[in-house]
Amino acid sequence: MDPATWRAVPYMLVSLAFGVGWFALLAIAVPFSIMLVIFWVGIPLVLLTTFACRGAAMLERRVLRAALGVRIADPYRARPERGIGAHVGWLYKDPATWKDLGYLLLLFPLSLVEFVVSALSWVGTLTLITAPFWHAQGEVLRFNDALALDSWPGAVLGTILGFCMLAVTAYAVRGMAWLHGTLAVVLLSGSEEERLRASRARGIDAAEAERRRIERDLHDGAQQRLLSVAVDLGRAQAKLDHAPEEARLLIAQAHSGTKAAIAELRDLARGIHPAILSDRGLDAALSGLAARAPVHVDVAVELGTADERPPPAVESIAYFIVAEALANMAKHSAATEASVRVTKENRQVIVDVWDNGIGGALVSAGGGLSGLADRAATIDGVLILHSPVGGPTLVRAELPCEW
Known part of the structure; x- marks a missing residue:
């Protein structure tokens, strides 16, 4: 059986606790905070609730990756550098904030269905597989008045049916995991347009930072050395006729500076793209x-x-x-x-x-x-x-x- 199925099994059984917890928190915190906004006390509570939603959604993305193999990157827009108003606008104008809230509210009914289906399927499967054990203990597995496993042939048949049901249960778990993962991708990831916009923005910022780094390295390194070389050569030219020994030393110094500048330019080129x-x-x-x-x-x-x-x-x-x-x-x-x-x-x-x-x-x-x-x-x-x-x-x- 695919290991992904076994990773999904505990998630289907445990996610109900998260669904109930977050639904209860939001059902209480959101109306209560909004009601208190008129007294100003509710404003920090609304912000705190929003950040809690984001934290829960971020945690859920990582749990989904570990349990269902669904990789969802955090889709939030870039945070402004300063300003309370800018931060509030950044928080509530981001579509990902509202999609996080929608996912957390849907998690309760979704996880409830998954838990009920998973629990009943696994209990029925394990009960049938262990039918010979229960028969040996004197227990009778009775499904209705007409169907009961009250003999050894019936118990063995129950075990066979249990293994058949195991395959059905595994496929049911995989199907629910796929549906859950699909819903999570829709609600917990950014739209394609948002993702591409964020990717382009980060790429532009990275290119701009790299350009500034190259300019800084050229200005502080090779450019200064070449300027020093030019000064030494100018001084050597002025001393060439009346002080040839000093001119020779200045030329040697300029030669060393040129080699150092070439080395710095080579290191800079290697930093851009190594040959x-x-x-x-x-x-x-x-x-x-x-x-x-x-x-x-x-x-x-x-x-x-x-x-x-x-x-x-x-x-x-x-x-x-x-x-x-x-x-x-x-x-x-x-x-x-x-x-x-x-x-x-x-x-x-x-x-x-x-x-x-x-x-x-x-x-x-x-x-x-x-x-x-x-x-x-x-x-x-x-x-x-x-x-x-x-x-x-x-x-x-x-x-x-x-x-």
């Missing part, structure tokens, strides 16, 4: 990154033959995700070993970077991991971070080869 990645692919490029790491890093790249290389954009994003993850590991994690694994699954490139450090990493606004998430979003990819305090840390990127 080894274009020439030899991810395996060689990531092996080079691992060799420069301060701890031992195992690298495994399983992408098929050289003719099956992912698109250049996917390779570039995968490279920089690994580079940033290893750089963060070296700075903050106190790790002693790490691993990088790149595989191809269902037209997706999966990048896993693991280390045994102290954990506690966060995707914060303006941080390196946030920038990588924005890079991945430009091709509809997803960056997932699992880094509990105490470790270990796992950075996973799921990058589609088609977008």
